[in-house]
Amino acid sequence: MQPVRPLPAAGSVFFDARGDGRALRVSWHAESDIVVLSLWRENVCVGSFRLAVDEVPDFIELLREGLDAAYDAASRRRRISSV
Template identity: 70%
Template sequence: MPAVRPLPELGSIYLDARGAERALRVSWHHESGLVVLSLWRENVCAGSFRLAIDEVPALIELLRAGLVRAYDDARERLDDRDAATA
């Protein structure tokens, strides 16, 4: 099994909500024009996905739109709760 390489200069690790033994590792590889998303379970890479840098804006837009919707939904729930108690 290949050794785990350290993250490049620009990268991060996100822990899974199900537990710290699962993680998403994101690393930029400017030299190859890729962002690599890899799924980790403990210290073993379970899978990876290579995303071309020119596709990153669409991914960011999807995440942004989902976040806006989540905030809107939370705000509506708070407004409904406040209206019910008024």
């Protein structure tokens, strides 16, 4: 097994809500014009996806739309439950 490589300076780790050592690592590789999304289980990479830099804005927009919809739904639930 190869050793785990540290994240580049532009990167972060997000832990899975299910636990069990699951995580998503996001690393920006400006020298290659890609963002790498990698799935980890403890210290083992179990999958990765290379997203071209020019596709990042669409990816962010998709996440933003989902966040907006989730926020709106949560707000409606709070209003209904307070009535």
